[in-house]
Amino acid sequence: MFALxxxxxxxxGLLAVTVAPALTTALLxxxxxxxxxxxxxxxxxxxxxxxxxxxxxxxEILYRGERFDGQNEDFDPPIHPRSYQFxxxxxxxxxxxxxxxxxGGQDQYLQRGEGELSGDAVVAAGPVCVDS
Numbered sequence: 117m118f119a120l121x122x123x124x125x126x127x128x129g130l131l132a133v134t135v136a137p138a139l140t141t142a143l144l145x146x147x148x149x150x151x152x153x154x155x156x157x158x159x160x161x162x163x164x165x166x167x168x169x170x171x172x173x174x175x176e177i178l179y180r181g182e183r184f185d186g187q188n189e190d191f192d193p194p195i196h197p198r199s200y201q202f203x204x205x206x207x208x209x210x211x212x213x214x215x216x217x218x219x220g221g222q223d224q225y226l227q228r229g230e231g232e233l234s235g236d237a238v239v240a241a242g243p244v245c246v247d248s
Contacts, residue, residue, distance in 0.1 A: 160201045165214045167197035167241065171232055174199070179241055184212055188242025194219055196235045202228045212245040 158177045160166035165182075169175035178195045202214060216224045219237040225244070 160203065163204050165202045165226075165241075165243070166200065167195065167216075167233075167238070168199045168201070169197065171198045173201050173230060181214065181241065181243065184243045184245050186243065186245070188217075188240050190240045191238060194237035194239045196237055197233050198235045199230070199232050200226055201230045202226065204228060212243050214241060214243055216241050 158166075158168065158175070160168075160173070160177065160180065161182075163182070164180055166173075166177050167179040169178050175198070178197050179189065179191070181189065197216075200214070204212075212228075214226045216226065216233075216238045217240040218224065219239050
């Protein structure tokens with residue numbers, strides 16, 4: 117059987133006694149640090165259009181569209197979404213798309229479902245719905 121040197125064991129023991137309590141105390145003293153470890157991902161509610169700061173519908177929700185009356189939302193300062201999600205249970209929304217207006221003035225139309233975006237600046241967003 118292999119035996120570890122006593123100096124090594126003493127160093128590991130000292131590390132466990134001095135660092136572990138300090139780390140535990142720091143996490144418990146700062147709820148934001150402890151919460152960041154267990155933070156749940158942002159979710160987009162059914163029948164909403166959401167723009168996310170990260171890829172694959174991750175990060176914070178930069179915009180949550182819940183109105184489908186043709187009104188658009190202007191962003192000043194612009195936002196930089198990396199992904200989107202548009203799920204619906206309401207059959208009326210099946211004939212809706214969402215558009216993004218980029219800072220250069222070009223529009224991008226997004227169909228229902230999920231997708232990745234470039235992160236380019238977006239200055240406005242809004243629904244385009246056809247009455248069924």
